[in-house]
Amino acid sequence: MDQYAVVGNPIAHSKSPAIHAEFALQTKQSMQYTTLLGEDEGFEQQVREFFQQGGKGLNVTVPFKERAYAMCDVLSQRAKQAGAVNTLLMAKNGDLFGDNTDGIGMVRDITINHQQSLKDKRILILGAGGAVRGVLEPVLDEQPASVTIANRTLAKAQQLADHFDCLASSFEALEGPFDIIINGTSASLSGQLPPLKDELVGEQTWCYDMMYGKQRTVFLQWAHELGAAGADGLGMLVGQAAEAFYLWRQTRPDTASLVARLREQMA
Ligand code: ATR
DSSP: OEEEEEEESSOTTOSHHHHHHHHHHHHTOOEEEEEEEOOTTTHHHHHHHHHHTTOOEEEEOTTOHHHHHHHOSEEOHHHHHHTOOSEEEEOTTSOEEEEOOHHHHHHHIIIIISOOOOTTOEEEEEOOSHHHHHHHHHHHHTOOSEEEEEOSSHHHHHHHHHHHTOEEEOSTTOOOOEEEEEEOSSGGGGTOOOOOOGGGEEEEEEEEESOOOSSOOHHHHHHHHTTOEEEOTHHHHHHHHHHHHHHHHSOOOOOHHHHHHHHHHHO
């Protein structure tokens, strides 16, 4: 049976094996998907051994996405732009190929599952770390009217804005309202909220948090209190997995039903 795995550290609580098992069932693929605890010392060796032993594909998660990027022989355009790799496969000639499906997974979740077009919209993205870098190109591909990156450390926002040809701002200098606000800071993880002015949210504003949780994230709570609808990143998690699955198996599973099921299980 074809072998796949997700490598990261920690990895025990990864939802990826359950997600890919469901995709395999749905699309009638014969495959096995497990977890691999990544080692700080020997990550690259672990990856090579996985493929030498006949493994067909690996997902890579925190904290190894940049190291996976560095060891690839060939990179997709979106992986190059992201500077990070979350999906690996071995080409027939033995080249290690790296892709990044995080951004397209998020964009498909927003545009297909949540029916929010990004075209011609004023988009605000909060944060300027790896997570934001990973989604910028797929967001820009949707031809928004503008993309503004706001970050606590303005220089990091400016760097990304220069590279991707969009706008940078501090939180304080932002002028709203925006049509779409995407939270890509890791502030939610610690229950914190960047200093966001209420005027960023208007009547039409729709909000997306790349983080997700059992309870509404602090960012989505802020949006909710201002009357804005939105969604968390559970669909992004399933979406990036679906794109990796597509790369490996050339068939694209349905994600909406699985997101709903995972949501129920989290309750
Ligand atoms: P990731 O890979 O999740 O993007 P990262 O590269 O460490 O992680 O980036 C974390 C992002 O969250 C950064 O934009 C960080 O802002 P700084 O660049 O100023 O550090 C942002 N962040 C984290 N905690 C925050 C907080 N409490 N308020 C605002 N921004 C925060």
